[in-house]
Amino acid sequence: MTDERIVVVGAGYAGLATATRAGRHREVTLIAPEERFLHRVRQHETAAGRPEHRPALADLVRGSRVTRVPAEVTAIDLAARTLHTDTAGPVPYDVLVYALGSRTAFHGVPGxxxxxxxxxxxxxxxxxxxxxxxxxxxxxxxxxxxxxxxxxxxxxxxxxxxxxxxxxxxxxxxxxxxxxxxxxxxxxxxxxxxxxxxxxxxxxxxxxxxxxxxxxxxxxxxxxSMEPHPLAAEAGLDVTAGGQVVVDDHLRSVSHPEVYAVGDAAAVTLPGRGALRMGCATALPMGTYLGRVLGGRAPRPFAFSYxxxxxxxxxxxxxxxxxxxxxxxxxxxxxxxxxxxxxxxxxxxxxxxx
Ligand SMILES: Cc1cc2nc3c(=O)[nH]c(=O)nc-3n(C[C@H](O)[C@H](O)[C@H](O)COP(=O)(O)OP(=O)(O)OC[C@H]3O[C@@H](n4cnc5c(N)ncnc54)[C@H](O)[C@@H]3O)c2cc1C
Missing domain, CATH: 3.50.50.100 (FAD/NAD(P)-binding domain)
Structure with missing residues (x-):
């Protein structure tokens, strides 16, 4: 194992799965602002007043080699391989996993x-x-x-x-x-x-x-509808017209090979499957796959079937x-x-x- 600094940004389904899998074998830093996991696929239940299920991220990473940094990433300096954050200062990386997910899109509709x-x-x-x-x-x-x-x-x-x-x-x-x-x-x-x-x-x-x-x-x-987080495009990663990071068959950015992208943030196109849609259904397997790759498993291309x-x-x-x-x-x-x-x-x- 190398002593590369692996930093995962985003602790949704994709980022958390990547960090905890890779963290079985490697030191991993996980950056996300929230203290508790946000179970997005249950947000309609929250709207209806059902009890929320939000386990503490500290508990979810316990027992792995994941160090949690509660902060928001404000910018990515790709040339310096450094993340800028709101409360934790600059965080350097050798390998970056970009898992900032998506948010509701308003498509410029007034109001x-x-x-x-x-x-x-x-x-x-x-x-x-x-x-x-x-x-x-x-x-x-x-x-x-x-x-x-x-x-x-x-x-x-x-x-x-x-x-x-x-x-x-x-x-x-x-x-x-x-x-x-x-x-x-x-x-x-x-x-x-x-x-x-x-x-x-x-x-x-x-x-x-x-x-x-x-x-x-x-x-x-x-x-x-949903749109990907804008930070990737702002940083200068190669993105699609919709703002998802363009990745190869190992979920690695085509413009910056030290950066991986998973979940809603990634534009993944597979032979016979086309472009994968945004969803927990695709984010979780991507995170699990990448966690295994970073943890040292032989890196076969990412495969997925609906x-x-x-x-x-x-x-x-x-x-x-x-x-x-x-x-x-x-x-x-x-x-x-x-x-x-x-x-x-x-x-x-x-x-x-x-
Ligand atoms: C009501 C609802 C129901 C859904 N139902 C389904 C379903 O049934 N099946 C399905 O497949 N999908 C469903 N989805 C979609 C699914 O929730 C998303 O596709 C999924 O959450 C994407 O996972 P992700 O890990 O890529 O990103 P996200 O879950 O969006 O996680 C992003 C992470 O990035 C962090 N982050 C954001 N900005 C920053 C920053 N600047 N710095 C650091 N961290 C940051 C966030 O805090 C979070 O930890 C549903 C969505 C909603 C809203």
């Missing part, structure tokens, strides 16, 4: 950042809803997985409020015909109004402006949508209690244990 609740503000949304004196109207923007899970969870937890789910295209439109039928039936059962084909042009304190007229709402949940997508539809229903290795839909789905139980088991499996 969206100011007047809506993205997943990052799930706890604030819960406080707002809990403080409502009477029935309120909620507009959830985004017909993808996050929007569907948010709308279902909020409608189930707050039957007194009216929930409307809006999508520029079709809510759940990427799923198989059976998957779509089930999702829409479940949302109807929970009292969610589905509003397909409506593009939001602005968010105001009173609701939404859309291409088909205004939609009044007491609170707006923004779940339209098997299923799963959605929670409140606490009593779920959908397991089977997919082919390239993430295209198969006609098979598991719904209702079995779908919910499989989703719950997957969420448990990706939950770091302290």
């Amino acid at each position: 969206a950042a100011e007047h809506s609740y993205p997943a990052e503000r799930a706890a604030a949304l819960h406080r707002r809803l809990a403080a409502s004196l009477g029935p309120a109207s909620l507009a959830v923007v985004g017909g993808g997985a996050t929007g569907i899970e948010m709308a279902a969870e909020l409608a189930e937890a707050h039957p007194e409020h009216r929930v409307r789910l809006l999508a520029a295209d079709r809510v759940g439109g990427w799923l198989s015909a059976r998957g779509q039928r089930h999702v829409r039936r479940a949302l109807h059962r929970l009292g969610v109004t589905i509003d397909d084909g409506r593009t939001v042009t602005a968010v105001t304190p009173g609701g939404l402006e859309t291409d088909r007229g205004p939609v009044p709402a007491d609170a707006v949940v923004w779940a339209a 098997a299923a997508q799963c959605l929670s539809l409140g606490r009593r229903d779920g959908l397991l949508q089977l997919v082919r290795a390239d993430d295209s839909m198969r006609p098979l789905v598991l719904t209702g209690t079995p779908g919910r139980l499989v989703k719950a088991a997957i969420v448990r499996a990706v939950t770091p244990r302290s």
Whole structure:
């Protein structure tokens, strides 16, 4: 083993998996601002007031050779191989693992950042809803997985409020015909109004402006899409038009080979699979793979196959949508209690244990 300084930035699914795996055999520094792991795939539960599961990062790295630095990285000096941080001073590295993940994208829609609740503000949304004196109207923007899970969870937890789910295209439109039928039936059962084909042009304190007229709402949940953290592009790493780090088949930056990228921050394209989508489903295997490589395992190229997508539809229903290795839909789905139980088991499996 060499005495290279390995520094991992970001302690989400990808960064934490990389650090703890590599830390079985090597000294690793892990930089992230939070004291407790943020389980992002459960943020819709937080919005609905369910108990949060946030184990302490100190407990999660205990027993490994990981040194935690609680700080935010403010800049990366690639030439000097040094990270600048807000509270911990400069941190030099020989090998950098970039795992800063993603955040909600507002796509420049006026008022969206100011007047809506993205997943990052799930706890604030819960406080707002809990403080409502009477029935309120909620507009959830985004017909993808996050929007569907948010709308279902909020409608189930707050039957007194009216929930409307809006999508520029079709809510759940990427799923198989059976998957779509089930999702829409479940949302109807929970009292969610589905509003397909409506593009939001602005968010105001009173609701939404859309291409088909205004939609009044007491609170707006923004779940339209995610974008990678901007630091990689700012530092001068080779990134895609969307800002993900371009990596080779070993998850190594094509412009700076001493830098690796994993999780939502990385643009990974695999033969027969195409570009991997952002998700915990891809972030975790990337982190596990890289942790093994840095820990000294023979570096075979990263390999990954999709098997299923799963959605929670409140606490009593779920959908397991089977997919082919390239993430295209198969006609098979598991719904209702079995779908919910499989989703719950997957969420448990990706939950770091302290
Ligand atoms: C409500 C919701 C439900 C979801 N459900 C699913 C699902 O069912 N299945 C699925 O596959 N995906 C799901 N996702 C997406 C999934 O959460 C993300 O794809 C995943 O979290 C990406 O993991 P990551 O490790 O790349 O980054 P992240 O989880 O985003 O972690 C990034 C890390 O970087 C740290 N960081 C950020 N900035 C800095 C900085 N400047 N300095 C230091 N550290 C920094 C953060 O604090 C964090 O530790 C869901 C997302 C949401 C919001």
